[in-house]
Amino acid sequence: MRSIKYVFIALVFTSDIALASLTLEKSWVRAAPINSEKMSAYGLLKNTSMSSYNLIRLEASGFKKTQIHQSQMDKEIMSMRELKNLTIEANSEIELTPGGRHIMFQSPVKSFKVGDTVELFLFFESNYEEKVIRVNVPIKREAS
Numbered sequence: 616m617r618s619i620k621y622v623f624i625a626l627v628f629t630s631d632i633a634l635a636s637l638t639l640e641k642s643w644v645r646a647a648p649i650n651s652e653k654m655s656a657y658g659l660l661k662n663t664s665m666s667s668y669n670l671i672r673l674e675a676s677g678f679k680k681t682q683i684h685q686s687q688m689d690k691e692i693m694s695m696r697e698l699k700n701l702t703i704e705a706n707s708e709i710e711l712t713p714g715g716r717h718i719m720f721q722s723p724v725k726s727f728k729v730g731d732t733v734e735l736f737l738f739f740e741s742n743y744e745e746k747v748i749r750v751n752v753p754i755k756r757e758a759s
């Protein structure tokens with residue numbers, strides 16, 4: 616168990632120091648009413664490297680479950696489904712937006728309010744390596 620944790624921390628530090636080629640910019644969480652079971656996060660996912668990466672897993676402090684979702688209109692009803700992974704091609708970006716693809720925090724174990732941040736970990740893999748990035752995502756009423 617100790618060695619697993621050590622590897623995890625080393626990965627995070629590596630990506631912090633190396634000015635990661637994978638980033639989540641302009642990220643924000645939409646503030647939700649107290650006792651909400653879900654909160655959505657948005658931003659710009661960027662890959663400035665020469666290889667394509669697959670976002671395979673997310674974890675957020677304070678939530679039991681974090682997923683990538685795709686919103687869709689079905690007979691004028693907005694619904695959403697989980698995307699098991701999300702590929703971001705070399706030198707490209709993906710916008711996470713209200714009404715589009717987004718990050719969904721679920722089953723909070725504490726309460727969050729405007730001004731708080733959510734510590735988010737994104738786990739990527741390419742053909743030959745894995746990367747973890749950590750982002751502190753601010754909770755806001757609207758994008759700014």
Ligand SMILES: [Cu+2]
Nearest residue numbers: 684695717719
């Ligand atoms: Cu969702």
